[in-house]
Amino acid sequence: ILNVEQSPQSLHVQEGDSTNFTCSFPSSNFYALHWYRWETAKSPEALFVMTLNGDEKKKGRISATLNTKEGYSYLYIKGSQPEDSATYLCAFTPGNTPLVFGKGTRLSVIA
Amino acid sequence: DVKVTQSSRYLVKRTGEKVFLECVQDMDHENMFWYRQDPGLGLRLIYFSYDVKMKEKGDIPEGYSVSREKKERFSLILESASTNQTSMYLCASSLRGLEGYTFGSGTRLTVV
Numbered sequence: 001i002l003n004v005e006q007s008p009q010s011l012h013v014q015e016g017d018s019t020n021f022t023c024s025f026p027s028s029n030f031y032a033l034h035w036y037r038w039e040t041a042k043s044p045e046a047l048f049v050m051t052l053n054g055d056e057k058k059k060g061r062i063s064a065t066l067n068t069k070e071g072y073s074y075l076y077i078k079g080s081q082p083e084d085s086a087t088y089l090c091a092f093t094p095g096n097t098p099l100v101f102g103k104g105t106r107l108s109v110i111a
Numbered sequence: 112d113v114k115v116t117q118s119s120r121y122l123v124k125r126t127g128e129k130v131f132l133e134c135v136q137d138m139d140h141e142n143m144f145w146y147r148q149d150p151g152l153g154l155r156l157i158y159f160s161y162d163v164k165m166k167e168k169g170d171i172p173e174g175y176s177v178s179r180e181k182k183e184r185f186s187l188i189l190e191s192a193s194t195n196q197t198s199m200y201l202c203a204s205s206l207r208g209l210e211g212y213t214f215g216s217g218t219r220l221t222v223v
Contacts, residue, residue: 034211036211042216043115043201043214043215043217044201044203046211046212046213049209051209089153091154098159099156099212100156101146101153101155102153103151103153104153
């Protein structure tokens with residue numbers, strides 16, 4: 001079974017702070033890396049699908065980078081807002097196979 | 112604007128009951144998946160399907176089966192519910208290729 005590690009497990013930041021979390025995945029046989037946001041009582045929502053080494057994606061105040069050679073991706077949130085409070089999941093696939101998810105990073109933004 | 116619908120948000124069943132969790136998507140997606148979410152364990156894949164009538168075991172298929180008679184519907188079946196199957200169950204679908212998954216809102220199943 002493939003292993004996808006996310007750190008930290010949880011994070012508390014003040015409103016306005018910028019923050020980042022890490023996803024580590026096997027660096028061999030890379031196909032795609034996904035990031036999802038999962039708010040309480042809602043469905044996980046896709047943020048980014050990343051496929052190329054060096055990829056950088058951005059959606060509003062959230063951005064992500066990808067290093068397939070060393071097997072990691074960073075998710076950045078600039079100027080955190082209370083509505084950013086959620087669990088952020090990364091997921092990896094080495095080919096046309098189902099995603100393997102990490103355990104997530106739970107972010108709490110305190111107003 | 113509903114895309115992936117799971118039939119129940121909360122469900123309480125007794126040990127030994129046969130349980131059906133239904134998932135329907137309206138996006139004409141080929142791929143459908145069932146995951147369960149448990150505290151500290153992340154999302155774990157139970158079963159998946161890449162086409163009608165097709166099904167493949169995921170990482171934790173024991174105690175479960177699935178049915179995909181129509182493209183839009185993927186059902187998860189607990190043959191004889193046990194307390195260790197108390198969990199949040201998430202259904203997802205995707206197109207072939209590199210699209211993100213679309214998830215349902217989840218079914219929180221409690222087996223007593």
